[in-house]
Amino acid sequence: MPLRAHLREFRNRLIYAAIGIAVGSVIGWFVYEPVFEALQAPIISAAQEQDALITVNFAGLATALDMKIKVSLFVGVVLSAPWWLYQLWAFVAPGLVKKEKRYTAGFLAAAIPLFAAGIALAWWVYPKAVSILTGFTPEGGSNFLDAQMLMTFTMRLFLAFGIAFVFPVVMVFLSWAGLVRTKTWLKGWRWAIVIIFIAAAMLTPTPDVVTMMSMAGPMVALYFGAIGVARLGEKRRDKKRAAAALDDAEA
Template structure:
């Protein structure tokens, strides 16, 4: 393909992706109240507050935008694959397609785990408040917290896929992983803090623990496979 044809293909993929996201967001708007109510109740709260006349509108709009991203994601991934696949060899396609599927599946598992464990996270975090303090759940802050937690655990659940892929490609080895074990632990701690910016000090710890567990489990699997 010529440069012009590549640019046309990229333009087509971008347009389809943007249209898919827009349509998904519009449809998601009609379900945003239901989803918002679910998230509030899932957090163990009876209600949440907004602090300006436009607060409720923008809160629903943010929910619709995020839902639109999730719903349109398969189409976006397909368009990305359609754009890059002509330049790949057959053996590369056999590796990349399962990798994309595993990456997507593990990310969604991470998001699902975050929502499943959300009531526990909220109880633990709110238990640190002294008796003379009351929690005022502002809808926008609550949504930002849930989103940050979901994305953080989505990324955490990518750890096995990333390490396993690098191990299978012989870019890393079990010996190298264990040799640099201390550096990995420090790096994972820094990553947990970067993934949860602006949140309370306990949330990075909640993210850090499964990061270490996944690291240890994947290193063990690589060792058992002889890598």
């Protein structure tokens, strides 16, 4: 494919992805109220449990509108994830051989539900993180949570969990593509656990151990699960290579 046609295809895929995100954002605009109520619910619960003044504060004149736009865009990106991930695959696919296309299609098929699982776990962790962090408010004190800060906090939390859950799929992809042997992953398991806990501490926007363990624990399990899945594909590839080498020797 000529460079100009390649750039045209890239532009078209970007446009298609942007249209998908825009459609998702329109949906996000109409479901903003229930989404914001869900985000605010743990804060209201924390205020009732601690008998303290804890509330979301819209400091600026346009903060409420800005918050609605950001929430709508965030919902749009999450809802349209299968669509824009497909556009990425459709752009790369023409340059791949049949075997590589099969790997990338499998990668997307596994990455989407794992990303959703990470988002779901973040949704479970979010109320606990709010309860723990607001619990440090001194008795008699008030906690006015800036709306922009709250949005940044939730976006970091949800995206961190979603992206972290996709990494094991990358491991399997690299092993099945023959770029990394599973014994390499196994040899470095100690370092992997250390790195996972460091990454969990850095990616999660809260300093509490509960949130960090909620991310690190499943990531460790997924790490070893990915090694097991990668090993199955590696065994099949090794058998095919051995059979091909035997056929060549007999010939």
